[in-house]
Amino acid sequence: MEVADVARDLVSIPSHEREAAAGDFVEEWLREHTDATVTRDGAGAQEGRGGNVVARKGAGGTSLALVGHHDVVPPDDSQVDDGGYVVRESDGRLRGRGSADMKGAVAAALCAFRDADPPDGAELVFASFVGEEVGGVGARAAVDRGFAPDFAVVGEGSTGYSAPGVTDVAVAHKGRRGSTLVAEGSAAHASEPEAGANAIYRASDAVDVVRDLEFPETEVMGRQLSGSVAVTEIEGGSAWNVIPERCEVTVDERTVPGERAPLERTEEVAGVTWTVDQDLPPMACDDAAFADAVLTAARDAQAEEDAAAPGDGTPEHVVKPHATDAGWLADAGTTCVVCGPAEPGEAHTATESVSLAALDRCYEIYRDVAESWSG
Structure with missing residues (x-):
C-alpha cells in the first residue's frame, strides 16, 4: 500500500470522540504489513480511547521513534457523511478531517516504519498516541509507563514555514x-x-x-x-x-x-x-547533530522532488508556535524534532487538507532518518 492509500483509509475513520477504531486500524495494519512487535496499552481506556499503538523492530542501544497521534478535533458538518468522514482528492491534495492533523503523517510514518531497515545496533519505534488534542493523554500515559526513546521525529506540521511547499524541520516549539x-x-x-x-x-x-x-x-x-x-x-x-x-x-x-x-x-x-x-510543555531539540541529520534528509527529499518539478526553497531549521506531543517526550528526556506534511492554517479547519506530494516527501524523510541515524 502506498502512503496516500493508507492515509485515505485512516482519515475516513471517525476519531474525534472515541479513537479506538482508528487505533484498531493502525494496530491491524502493522500486524499485517510488518513483522514488528506491536503493543496496545490502556491509555484513555476510561474514555473509550482505545490506547496507544506502539511497534518496535531492530535492537540495540539507540532507539529512534516516529511519533504521531490518531485522534482529531470535532469535524465540521461538511466533513461527515453517514457516520463516517468524507475523504476526497483534488488538486494534488487529500481532503478530510484529520488529513493534516495528523493522520497523513501517521500514514507516512507507518509506511516508512514498514520499509526501513534500521542500522545495526539501533531500534526503530513507531508510536501513535491517543488524546493529543485534549492535552496529551496518550503521550503522558506512555511516558508514565516508561516510553523513553532516545530520539524522536514527531510528525506534526512543519511544511511551509520557510517557503511554500517546503518541508522544514522544527527544532523547537512553544x-x-x-x-x-x-x-x-x-x-x-x-x-x-x-x-x-x-x-x-x-x-x-x-x-x-x-x-x-x-x-x-x-x-x-x-x-x-x-x-x-x-x-x-x-x-x-x-x-x-x-x-x-x-x-x-x-x-x-x-x-x-x-x-x-x-x-x-x-x-x-x-x-x-x-x-x-x-x-503543555514546550520543546527544544538538545542535539544539533540529530537536528542536522533530519534536516539533511529533508533537503535530500526536497531536492529529489525539485529535480522533476523545481520548487520554491530549501528546508530550514524553524520553530513552531504550537504545542505538540514532542513537548511531553522532550520533558521526559527524549531528543525531539518536529517534521510533518501539514502547513500553517490547514489543521482544525472545515477545509482541512494535506498535500499528497508532502506526504510522499515525509515518507522519504522518515525512512532516510530511520535507516541512517544510529546516535
Missing part, C-alpha cells in the same frame, strides 16, 4: 500554560460600595500586573522563540446593584523552553489567587 486568577471580595449594596470589597477592582489590578509582564523568549539553534501572555476571559458579578464578591480571569501564556512569565506576581494583589489549569 508550550501553553493556561491559568485562572480568582479575585475574592465581599458583597455589599451598590449604593454603599465602601461597605464591601469589589472583586472586579481586585481582578482589574491583577490584570494590570499581567499586562505589564514581559513576554518570555529564548533562542534554540540560532532561532528566536518568543512567548506571549494575554488575558482572554473575565467573569464576575451577580447583579447590577451588588458589589461583586468574586471575579475570575483566564490567562493564556505561550511558554518557551526554560522560561515562564512570573504570573505569581498577581497574588501580590489582595484577595487574588493564581491557579495553573493546564501546562
Whole structure:
C-alpha cells in the first residue's frame, strides 16, 4: 500500500470522540504489513480511547521513534457523511478531517516504519498516541509507563514555514500554560460600595500586573522563540446593584523552553489567587547533530522532488508556535524534532487538507532518518 492509500483509509475513520477504531486500524495494519512487535496499552481506556499503538523492530542501544497521534478535533458538518468522514482528492491534495492533523503523517510514518531497515545496533519505534488534542493523554500515559526513546521525529506540521511547499524541520516549539486568577471580595449594596470589597477592582489590578509582564523568549539553534501572555476571559458579578464578591480571569501564556512569565506576581494583589489549569510543555531539540541529520534528509527529499518539478526553497531549521506531543517526550528526556506534511492554517479547519506530494516527501524523510541515524 502506498502512503496516500493508507492515509485515505485512516482519515475516513471517525476519531474525534472515541479513537479506538482508528487505533484498531493502525494496530491491524502493522500486524499485517510488518513483522514488528506491536503493543496496545490502556491509555484513555476510561474514555473509550482505545490506547496507544506502539511497534518496535531492530535492537540495540539507540532507539529512534516516529511519533504521531490518531485522534482529531470535532469535524465540521461538511466533513461527515453517514457516520463516517468524507475523504476526497483534488488538486494534488487529500481532503478530510484529520488529513493534516495528523493522520497523513501517521500514514507516512507507518509506511516508512514498514520499509526501513534500521542500522545495526539501533531500534526503530513507531508510536501513535491517543488524546493529543485534549492535552496529551496518550503521550503522558506512555511516558508514565516508561516510553523513553532516545530520539524522536514527531510528525506534526512543519511544511511551509520557510517557503511554500517546503518541508522544514522544527527544532523547537512553544508550550501553553493556561491559568485562572480568582479575585475574592465581599458583597455589599451598590449604593454603599465602601461597605464591601469589589472583586472586579481586585481582578482589574491583577490584570494590570499581567499586562505589564514581559513576554518570555529564548533562542534554540540560532532561532528566536518568543512567548506571549494575554488575558482572554473575565467573569464576575451577580447583579447590577451588588458589589461583586468574586471575579475570575483566564490567562493564556505561550511558554518557551526554560522560561515562564512570573504570573505569581498577581497574588501580590489582595484577595487574588493564581491557579495553573493546564501546562503543555514546550520543546527544544538538545542535539544539533540529530537536528542536522533530519534536516539533511529533508533537503535530500526536497531536492529529489525539485529535480522533476523545481520548487520554491530549501528546508530550514524553524520553530513552531504550537504545542505538540514532542513537548511531553522532550520533558521526559527524549531528543525531539518536529517534521510533518501539514502547513500553517490547514489543521482544525472545515477545509482541512494535506498535500499528497508532502506526504510522499515525509515518507522519504522518515525512512532516510530511520535507516541512517544510529546516535
